[in-house]
Amino acid sequence: MKEQTEKWYNKNYKLLLIIPVALLLFSLIYMAIFYSNNQDLIYKDISLTGGTSVTIFGKINLFDLEQTLSEKLEEVNIREISNLITREQKAVIIEIKTEGCNELDVKQTKKILEDYLGYELVEGDNASFECTGSSLSESFYKQLLVAILFAFFFMAIVVFIIFRTFVPSMTVILSAFADILMALTLVNIFGMKMSSAGIIALLMLIGYSVDTNILLTTRLLKRHEGTVNQRIFGAFKTGITMTLTSLLAIVIALLVVKSFSPILTQIFTILSIGLCFDILNTWVTNTSILKWYMEKKK
Amino acid sequence: MVYGEEKMKLSWKIWLLIIVLGFSLLAMFGMPPTFLEKGVLITSVEPNSIAFEQGLRQGQIITNIDGTPIENLESFSNALQGKFNSNENIKIIIQTKNSEAILFSNHVPNITVAEIPKTNIQTGLDLAGGSRALVQAEDKKLSSIEINDLVDITRNRFSEFGLADINVFPVSDLTGNHFMLVEVAGATKTDLEELISKQGKFEAKIGNETVFIGGERDIASVARSGQDSGIYSCDQSQEGYFCNFRFTIFLSEDAAKRHAEITKDLEVNVTSKGSYLSESLDLFVDDKLVDSLSIGEGLKGRVTTQISISGSGSGTTRNEAYDDASKSMHKLQTILITGSLPYKLEIVKLDTISPVLGKEFIKSIFLAGFAALLMVTIIIFARYKKFKSSMALLITSVSEIIIILGIASFIKWNLDLPSIAGIIATIGIGIDQQIIILDEARQKISLSIKQKLKRALTIILGAYFTAVVALIPLLWAGAGLLKGFAITTLIGITSGVLITRPAFADMVKRIEE
Numbered sequence: 001m002k003e004q005t006e007k008w009y010n011k012n013y014k015l016l017l018i019i020p021v022a023l024l025l026f027s028l029i030y031m032a033i034f035y036s037n038n039q040d041l042i043y044k045d046i047s048l049t050g051g052t053s054v055t056i057f058g059k060i061n062l063f064d065l066e067q068t069l070s071e072k073l074e075e076v077n078i079r080e081i082s083n084l085i086t087r088e089q090k091a092v093i094i095e096i097k098t099e100g101c102n103e104l105d106v107k108q109t110k111k112i113l114e115d116y117l118g119y120e121l122v123e124g125d126n127a128s129f130e131c132t133g134s135s136l137s138e139s140f141y142k143q144l145l146v147a148i149l150f151a152f153f154f155m156a157i158v159v160f161i162i163f164r165t166f167v168p169s170m171t172v173i174l175s176a177f178a179d180i181l182m183a184l185t186l187v188n189i190f191g192m193k194m195s196s197a198g199i200i201a202l203l204m205l206i207g208y209s210v211d212t213n214i215l216l217t218t219r220l221l222k223r224h225e226g227t228v229n230q231r232i233f234g235a236f237k238t239g240i241t242m243t244l245t246s247l248l249a250i251v252i253a254l255l256v257v258k259s260f261s262p263i264l265t266q267i268f269t270i271l272s273i274g275l276c277f278d279i280l281n282t283w284v285t286n287t288s289i290l291k292w293y294m295e296k297k298k
Numbered sequence: 299m300v301y302g303e304e305k306m307k308l309s310w311k312i313w314l315l316i317i318v319l320g321f322s323l324l325a326m327f328g329m330p331p332t333f334l335e336k337g338v339l340i341t342s343v344e345p346n347s348i349a350f351e352q353g354l355r356q357g358q359i360i361t362n363i364d365g366t367p368i369e370n371l372e373s374f375s376n377a378l379q380g381k382f383n384s385n386e387n388i389k390i391i392i393q394t395k396n397s398e399a400i401l402f403s404n405h406v407p408n409i410t411v412a413e414i415p416k417t418n419i420q421t422g423l424d425l426a427g428g429s430r431a432l433v434q435a436e437d438k439k440l441s442s443i444e445i446n447d448l449v450d451i452t453r454n455r456f457s458e459f460g461l462a463d464i465n466v467f468p469v470s471d472l473t474g475n476h477f478m479l480v481e482v483a484g485a486t487k488t489d490l491e492e493l494i495s496k497q498g499k500f501e502a503k504i505g506n507e508t509v510f511i512g513g514e515r516d517i518a519s520v521a522r523s524g525q526d527s528g529i530y531s532c533d534q535s536q537e538g539y540f541c542n543f544r545f546t547i548f549l550s551e552d553a554a555k556r557h558a559e560i561t562k563d564l565e566v567n568v569t570s571k572g573s574y575l576s577e578s579l580d581l582f583v584d585d586k587l588v589d590s591l592s593i594g595e596g597l598k599g600r601v602t603t604q605i606s607i608s609g610s611g612s613g614t615t616r617n618e619a620y621d622d623a624s625k626s627m628h629k630l631q632t633i634l635i636t637g638s639l640p641y642k643l644e645i646v647k648l649d650t651i652s653p654v655l656g657k658e659f660i661k662s663i664f665l666a667g668f669a670a671l672l673m674v675t676i677i678i679f680a681r682y683k684k685f686k687s688s689m690a691l692l693i694t695s696v697s698e699i700i701i702i703l704g705i706a707s708f709i710k711w712n713l714d715l716p717s718i719a720g721i722i723a724t725i726g727i728g729i730d731q732q733i734i735i736l737d738e739a740r741q742k743i744s745l746s747i748k749q750k751l752k753r754a755l756t757i758i759l760g761a762y763f764t765a766v767v768a769l770i771p772l773l774w775a776g777a778g779l780l781k782g783f784a785i786t787t788l789i790g791i792t793s794g795v796l797i798t799r800p801a802f803a804d805m806v807k808r809i810e811e
Contacts, residue, residue, distance in 0.1 A: 101646065128427075128652045135370055143472045151773040158763045204723050241733050245677045
């Protein structure tokens with residue numbers, strides 16, 4: 001049985017590459033279309049477009065509030081924060097698109113909410129106000145993109161220094177790129193609005209992705225015990241344990257914070273999506289290319 | 299094996315971990331541990347109050363009031379209850395940890411107190427509550443020198459207003475933009491916007507000509523107390539009450555000459571109340587007329603350095619009007635002393651966060667962390683079926699969290715949401731790398747365990763350096779508001795590579811041998 005599997009793998013490992021290549025192509029095309037439609041890489045939430053996020057503590061009828069507000073304001077997004085165990089509503093988060101953060105902007109928003117609630121909102125007491133001006137958000141967003149580009153670039157340099165050969169280094173880099181691109185595509189397909197925290201999650205993905213890939217590449221290229229397949233299998237056993245523990249821990253954490261923190265929820269969601277793609281990209285894309293490379297070198 | 303005798307001894311790597319852990323716990327809890335301390339912490343003292351004059355300050359711990367030991371908030375309020383029922387001045391003795399204050403007063407001391415925090419871990423604004431504003435100049439890119447000046451002026455202004463416990467510092471971002479970040483911790487309600495966004499431009503004009511402006515160039519000094527400064531009358535009108543204030547300022551030589559120059563050609567109008575010049579001295583704050591002062595005939599063409607500034611405040615009650623007037627006076631004095639900024643300020647980010655959810659949030663984070671660690675332990679145990687290795691992994695991960703929190707308390711880093719995300723990222727990476735160590739050590743090849751572990755550490759070092767360089771740009775991106783993520787992750791993975799990973803490798807070596 002084991003022999004048969006190995007035989008099949010030796011014969012078909014190049015063919016397996018079709019799956020990630022197809023996915024990668026799909027992602028590239030999807031993102032290209034997405035970009036030409038939206039002039040942007042993601043759907044941005046107010047932390048990146050500018051706006052006010054108001055958290056009001058207490059029990060408030062979401063449906064009713066949403067109806068009232070959408071009559072008066074253009075873009076409104078309402079979320080609920082509840083106790084993890086009792087599911088009791090603790091607060092609502094209302095996100096409103098506003099231009100600036102001057103006294104006037106804040107007062108206007110406050111007035112609309114107060115009119116609905118019928119009581120006074122005291123900032124920092126029974127309500128939290130977080131406002132980001134649109135020009136700041138824009139530069140914020142650009143800088144985060146630059147940060148990711150730099151991070152990626154620096155990572156690539158270090159990877160080249162470690163392996164000093166073109167193909168293996170490129171596979172590590174390609175795998176990290178594919179993880180981010182595929183995660184981004186899926187996030188866009190879901191229509192998820194990304195916050196600055198979501199972009200950080202993409203950066204974290206680089207770290208997680210590189211870990212398993214460096215492990216695989218080192219085991220395959222720098223070690224000489226056993227056959228290539230044995231080394232692949234050994235690395236796979238370690239790597240998949242790594243990714244699965246991370247993935248499960250993150251999913252568990254996601255379930256806990258889901259009712260509570262939109263920021264951490266987004267980070268964990270993007271990470272779990274990315275880690276799933278990382279399994280494919282490390283153990284199919286990267287492994288097949290490296291195996292191919294080594295067979296050719298013989 | 300030759301090791302026989304040494305086996306019971308712990309290697310220096312494990313000792314190092316234990317020592318660092320000890321220091322981290324010390325940094326987190328203090329010595330003696332803060333959770334054993336009794337008393338209440340003073341979180342703010344109203345400036346110029348009796349409590350302030352007698353030496354009570356923010357950060358002190360009250361241990362005793364009038365001989366009654368204070369253990370918590372309840373005993374604090376019990377100790378003060380019923381003491382100030384009459385309007386008479388009474389004496390109370392407040393003992394803090396290192397000093398004693400004796401207060402004679404007819405009201406409860408103007409201080410706010412809170413329970414002593416159980417750890418030295420400081421939480422950021424988004425968890426502890428407070429206000430934060432990111433400020434830029436409107437339509438102007440400030441240089442780093444200008445922003446430093448702005449920070450100085452703002453600090454002065456805040457202290458003039460009697461606001462302590464406000465952090466003002468310059469920040470810059472990846473594209474070379476400079477900002478001023480103003481943070482007010484805790485739930486203090488302050489009108490941050492009011493204070494910051496007002497440019498505080500003061501101009502005194504006669505007709506269209508500026509006589510003097512705020513700042514030390516034109517104004518030598520401003521009277522703040524005594525008979526040269528204060529509220530001198532309150533009256534009732536149809537709309538409510540209004541109170542008038544007056545204070546003296548001393549002009550510089552130049553400004554005084556300018557005054558003489560401008561007034562010398564003015565005509566004198568004789569009215570029933572007296573003889574005044576044809577134009578008045580108009581006071582503008584941020585281009586808004588706040589008051590017009592009639593200029594007495596005697597001042598015409600005279601080089602005078604002493605000028606009396608007046609204004610008023612109003613309210614529905616007498617007290618309200620009085621407070622309004624003293625606030626306006628204070629504001630005007632501050633503006634006159636600190637001068638105005640040559641540009642308008644714009645708040646580009648303003649967060650006012652309530653501390654209500656913070657505590658519950660931290661609880662749920664702990665729960666999430668605990669559940670995740672439990673899950674990891676189960677998987678590791680299922681995979682390796684070895685109790686010792688799984689426990690070693692768990693212990694190492696927990697000590698990693700303790701070390702990050704310890705270092706964060708030590709460098710007084712405020713843990714905000716991005717920081718917590720960073721801690722989570724670190725734990726994940728840490729566990730991954732420990733799995734690498736475990737697996738490399740168990741490989742069935744003819745290498746000594748030492749060599750196997752060395753190989754594991756090479757992989758880990760490679761991963762470490764890629765992570766470090768990937769994090770560096772984040773230290774500056776977005777005015778450093780996401781710095782917390784980079785900082786905690788860097789602390790975590792660095793202490794991991796230097797301390798916990800080598801120690802874990804040693805534990806594994808022991809177990810495998």
